[in-house]
Amino acid sequence: MQNLETISTPISNRCSLEPQYWVERHADFMYNYALIRINDSDLAQDLVQETFLAALERTSTFEGRSSERTWLVSILKNKIFDVYRRRSSGLTIRMPAKTPSEVEDFFNPDDGRWNKTDQPVYMSFEENDPLREKEFNQVLEKCMLKLPELWLAVFRMKHIDDQSTQIICNELRVTPSNYWVIIHRAKLNLRACLQKNWN
Amino acid sequence: MGVKISNRCEKITLLLEKGRFAKITYNEKLALGIHLIQCRACRQYQKDSRYLNKAMAQCFKTSKIKPAKLNTIFKDSLAEQIRSRSGNQ
Numbered sequence: 414m415q416n417l418e419t420i421s422t423p424i425s426n427r428c429s430l431e432p433q434y435w436v437e438r439h440a441d442f443m444y445n446y447a448l449i450r451i452n453d454s455d456l457a458q459d460l461v462q463e464t465f466l467a468a469l470e471r472t473s474t475f476e477g478r479s480s481e482r483t484w485l486v487s488i489l490k491n492k493i494f495d496v497y498r499r500r501s502s503g504l505t506i507r508m509p510a511k512t513p514s515e516v517e518d519f520f521n522p523d524d525g526r527w528n529k530t531d532q533p534v535y536m537s538f539e540e541n542d543p544l545r546e547k548e549f550n551q552v553l554e555k556c557m558l559k560l561p562e563l564w565l566a567v568f569r570m571k572h573i574d575d576q577s578t579q580i581i582c583n584e585l586r587v588t589p590s591n592y593w594v595i596i597h598r599a600k601l602n603l604r605a606c607l608q609k610n611w612n
Numbered sequence: 613m614g615v616k617i618s619n620r621c622e623k624i625t626l627l628l629e630k631g632r633f634a635k636i637t638y639n640e641k642l643a644l645g646i647h648l649i650q651c652r653a654c655r656q657y658q659k660d661s662r663y664l665n666k667a668m669a670q671c672f673k674t675s676k677i678k679p680a681k682l683n684t685i686f687k688d689s690l691a692e693q694i695r696s697r698s699g700n701q
Contacts, residue, residue, distance in 0.1 A: 432694050433695065433698070436687050440690065441681050444681070444682045448680055461690075465690060469694060469697050525622045525623065526621050527621050527653045532653045533657045533660060534656065535656060536660060538667070550667070550674065568668055578633065594626065597625060604664065
């Protein structure tokens, strides 16, 4: 019953766009949305602006099925993916923006075993001390920001948006096998960084 | 003879990451299990890697908590741009 009603609702009663209120209603939300995904306040600000202006150009494509905010965020999302792609272009998995030694040296090339210096040793991660936890998160964040942008983008999409492996691979143009290599390499680097800077 | 699964720590830890989120073959699981029994470093890696997943998710989430606001000047100029452009249509 209700479905029928929704379908027959005249267009004027559906969600409509009110650009004059966009800034007031959505700008801060969208800014935050962009900021936690790209970690660059200037760029986040630019993206919000670009999104609104692009949205203005295509108000005719808005069908009123979703809310104004959902529609605007979907445009913003595409712009964020563009940033991920732009930042990681030319940055293939074999040539991350790091010195090769940082990436390759975890294992002995001959027998594939851990190098002595890189061998995982016990770290006191899990403690129920809120203060230590806060400290740990700061170190972790620093270590994460040292990762190549493409790798970080993978984790952002995975953890912030809960995107599936397939979507992440498509959006970032990585093959599934490269995807696992990225996760692996990122974890190795992160772990090593923590082992160096935590405890 | 099945496909030989490498016993190198490098391959094993990669398999470990993959196996957490995707399907790996029975042989791969077996190789993983056997290796982990023998290799303390990889066991430690396994433990830490699991914790890192949780911690990273947490880290991304907590950064959501601190809301940032755009500055007023920027917002005003943006609103003005929108006004002038939508007026032209």
